[in-house]
Amino acid sequence: MKRFLPLAALVLLLCACSTGEKRVAVFLYDQADPFVASLSNEIESLWEGTIYRLDVYDGQKSQVVQNEQIEMMLRDPVDLAIINPVDRLGAYAIIRKFQEEDIPVIFFNREPLEKDLDQWDRCFYVGAKAEQGGQIQAEMIMDLFGGDPNHLNRFDRNGDGVLQGVIIRGEQSHQDSEIRTREVRKRLKEEGYAFELLTSLIANWRRKEAYEKMEEVLVLHEGRLEVIFSNNDEMAEGAIERMKERGFFTDDDGNGVVNRDDESWIPIVGIDGLPQAIRSINEGSLYGTVINDWESQARAIVDLAGTILSGREPDESSFELSGGKAIWTDYYPYLSE
Numbered sequence: 653m654k655r656f657l658p659l660a661a662l663v664l665l666l667c668a669c670s671t672g673e674k675r676v677a678v679f680l681y682d683q684a685d686p687f688v689a690s691l692s693n694e695i696e697s698l699w700e701g702t703i704y705r706l707d708v709y710d711g712q713k714s715q716v717v718q719n720e721q722i723e724m725m726l727r728d729p730v731d732l733a734i735i736n737p738v739d740r741l742g743a744y745a746i747i748r749k750f751q752e753e754d755i756p757v758i759f760f761n762r763e764p765l766e767k768d769l770d771q772w773d774r775c776f777y778v779g780a781k782a783e784q785g786g787q788i789q790a791e792m793i794m795d796l797f798g799g800d801p802n803h804l805n806r807f808d809r810n811g812d813g814v815l816q817g818v819i820i821r822g823e824q825s826h827q828d829s830e831i832r833t834r835e836v837r838k839r840l841k842e843e844g845y846a847f848e849l850l851t852s853l854i855a856n857w858r859r860k861e862a863y864e865k866m867e868e869v870l871v872l873h874e875g876r877l878e879v880i881f882s883n884n885d886e887m888a889e890g891a892i893e894r895m896k897e898r899g900f901f902t903d904d905d906g907n908g909v910v911n912r913d914d915e916s917w918i919p920i921v922g923i924d925g926l927p928q929a930i931r932s933i934n935e936g937s938l939y940g941t942v943i944n945d946w947e948s949q950a951r952a953i954v955d956l957a958g959t960i961l962s963g964r965e966p967d968e969s970s971f972e973l974s975g976g977k978a979i980w981t982d983y984y985p986y987l988s989e
């Protein structure tokens with residue numbers, strides 16, 4: 653593992669390496685997405701005080717809009733681009749464009765296919781391994797149910813030895829929804845836990861969509877529901893909001909915290925660990941989250957960008973560049989104390 657540069661050194665690296673003004677463009681798939689917004693704000697604040705100019709574009713969930721923004725930028729080309737593609741499966745065409753202009757690209761959060769990244773040695777990816785996120789969610793729930801698949805504790809409400817659950821999924825074709833979902837189920841199975849999927853719903857990472865779709869799920873399965881795995885915290889929050897309306901998560905003694913011994917509590921685990929989720933964990937509605945370490949991801953992006961802009965080799969970045977292509981950050985669990 654490489655040691656991370658302290659912030660001051662990072663700023664020095666970005667300042668020390670250029671004569672003229674260099675420009676960097678950041679293309680976001682959707683600035684309204686809370687996770688992406690946090691990551692992008694972190695990139696901007698790390699960038700402050702450097703001699704580079706940073707322009708941020710919001711793709712508003714449309715690849716057409718993002719393509720236009722890229723075309724516009726290419727008329728007055730920047731020195732490096734940081735891209736959160738709307739359609740990660742369409743990254744090939746984007747890479748070709750940047751390759752033609754010889755502008756290095758760092759993708760993040762929405763992972764291009766390996767074969768697309770491999771077509772050029774000046775494009776990179778920064779993100780977290782979705783497998784690990786799903787595995788940690790499964791582990792948190794196995795622990796909560798007592799850690800022994802043959803003797804589930806009181807959270808197995810109907811005492812049938814099986815976890816009855818719902819999975820709330822993000823966007824289809826996003827690696828994080830496909831792989832996190834798969835790994836939750838795989839990990840439970842590997843450890844010998846019987847899991848009955850009552851239903852899986854797609855809420856595209858969004859709180860409102862999860863809130864709306866949970867209504868039908870609760871009508872159909874309310875009495876049997878024992879656990880909810882959500883691909884991110886925002887959708888978990890939407891589910892909690894709907895469930896509160898139906899009498900779950902009550903704070904009977906009014907102390908500001910939901911007591912999980914209360915019958916109306918159901919464990920829900922999310923992913924990301926943004927401040928709103930931490931508040932929900934502290935108030936007892938959200939059981940736990942898996943931190944998707946956006947701070948380290950932002951540092952890795954800025955560090956790699958600074959290394960490239962200063963004319964050094966990408967693998968001289970202080971973050972480990974796996975296979976010469978990707979920087980991976982770890983996920984880690986977060987439960988209330």
Ligand code: BGC
Pocket residue numbers: 685687688761762826828857883884885886923924944
């Ligand atoms: C995050 C989601 C986010 C998505 C956007 C995922 O890694 O967990 O919260 O909406 O990325 O691409």
